[in-house]
Amino acid sequence: MWEKKPVLLLIMATGAILVGTIITMVLPFAWVNTEADRIESVTPYTALQQEGRDIYIRDGCNNCHTQTVRPLVAEVIRYGDYSKSGEFVYDRPFLWGSKRTGPDLARLGGKYPDEWHYKHMESPRAMVPKTNMPDYGWLADNQLNPQKIKRKMDVLGFPYTDDEIKALAGKNEMDAIIAYMQKLGSDIPWREAVEITIVGDLQNPFKGDAAAVSAGKLLYMENCAQCHAEDLSGDIGPELDGANYDEAELFELIYLGIPDGGMPPYSKLGAQKVWQMVNYLQEGQ
């Protein structure tokens, strides 16, 4: 019967399409972004951060980077605490992405100091050899337009002060995108929550082992040289002189990092690799 009545077919098809639509797309609005998943410490973006987010969108960063950490063991170790719904209530649009050509950025905020980002955005290969990320140094050539950003904040309904808008003059797109990246995932105190405590006495398993020293050197070049320079003379991070620390102290520093000081923890590399770096720093120079 419907095979002979086009209007009937259209109505039936609309009905068939709407059932799944209403249940899985409309209904969830009753659960999501409600009081139930509100997180008190999550705040709207500042004018500078929001502009940075819009630049991130404009240049399609989401084509290679995701922004959601799944509750899976290897993923939480690699990136940090898994993402919570309440962390995204100010995200218009969402930027979870679908492909990790580069790493996930949901927990990037506070991982590296600003200076690391400026250098990395200008020339990713200088910091991460063999990456395929394009250079974004040209962002620093584009000045921000405070009035335009003010209008965006009005549309979004985010709070701002006139001083904050005035301060945008003279800032460029690089400042904005880095301000945005430094906020990512840092509204909840997840680093404190996953803090590792080292228990027991630390014993250097490689004392006097030359192979460990050369393995440690390779690891240093890959993980540390971008901030502390290949000759340990320091750059973004301070000059390193292994003689100033005892080995247990050095291990702890590398393993746990200095979360407030811009030094990321390297526990995810495992104790063995961290010990190799300790041995390189103490004996390899």
Added chain:
Amino acid sequence: MEKTEYNYDIVRSFVNWSIVWGVVAVLVGVIVSFQMVEPGLNFAPYLTFGRLRPIHTNAGIYGWGVGVIFATFLYIVQRLCKTRLWSDGLAKFQLWFFNATIIASAVTLLLGYTTSKEYHEMEWPIDVMVVILWVAFAVNIIMTIIKRREEHMYISLWYMMASLIGVAILYLTNSAAMPVSLFKSYSAYAGTNDANVHWWFAHNAVAMALTAPPLAMFYYFLPKSTGVPIYSHRLSIIAFWSLIFMYLWTGAHHLLWTPVPDWIQTLAMAFSVMLIAPSWGSVFNGYLSMGGQWHQMRENYLVKFLIVGITFYGMQTLQGPMQAVRTFSAFIHYTDWIPAHIHMGTMGWVSMISFASIYFLIPRVYGRQLYSIPLANLQFWLILVGQLIWSFSLWIAGVLQAGMWNAMNPDGSLTYTFLETMVEMYPYWWVRAGGGLIYFAGILVFIYNLYMTVQKGESVPSAAAFAEGRA
């Protein structure tokens, strides 16, 4: 039988323009595949991977995919309804507005005016254009169906009508935004809601633009090419209704393990697995229609394109549900496996059916025999081999990448840094780029063959022979 004058001019134009945008899509695809192995090929600010990749996907979906939908539907609807198009003027408007929309999309995306929502990147003024375009198309098709001179509506018309409705609902809902200026808007939905709405849209855009329409083409062009009817009418009824009912539940399988509520993810997973049934209903209906006709795979190049195309649809609709299962998604999601999956669907299924449809249409709308069947066969092998190289290299890469991301040492630390996993990808990315080049060569052969057909093809002995063909 009363002779009907069909409007073939508009079909010709849409065939030609869809091919133009198809070339753009594949060419940009090849460019971005080389950018992934050689970052020096990014030329800021416009010609970077981040800005070009949406042009690749949108030119493919809306320029090539939808362009072929317009060409074939405007042909099929006239034939199946045994009547001329309801409005020639509206169709002409649709043609020019289609090209204006695609050009506006490409230019604005290049300039960085984007919403970032995958397969829906264009900013709000272009959303408005798309809506006008789709309404013009839908009105023409529906009105033609209403004034049809054949009481019974064939399967292809059901899929067309479902697609008209589905795309309208999806596109309008996902477009909702708060404009800041002509080139910038913010989504009407925030965070997790936005993600759920968006993947409901994006997955079902695949259903309503890249599944239902190619099925409409398949159900029409397969019997037309083989000369024998579809095996089971009842099976096509069951497959149609269950397909359009179940698809809409599955969007959240793109969001497994994210903050989207678990029950939505579970429903999406269950319905994705259930979707195997209607998908394979159509695959089997196609295969069984070949009963006693399998020799045509050797003798009839159109049948070869169509049957290999539906076979890729079958593979696609087994692999997709597999990826939609939580445990496998945990392993494979976000890796290079995913683009391999998508490209089997676009390069294998949708484009194979589209090429067959265009090969079928050209002699009928131009009144000339195909210039060279050997060249059509050459194209078949180039696109088949190109696509298989493309997909297999990234399937292997994806499994390798997933394994390395998850590898852990006995003390619970990670075996590989992210960069170590990326470095392993380069050889596979090179192979993929090579597969893309072979596919592109196939398209050049296709265009050459069509050009020569129009220029030099023998004229069809009696155009009336086609006009009186089986409806």
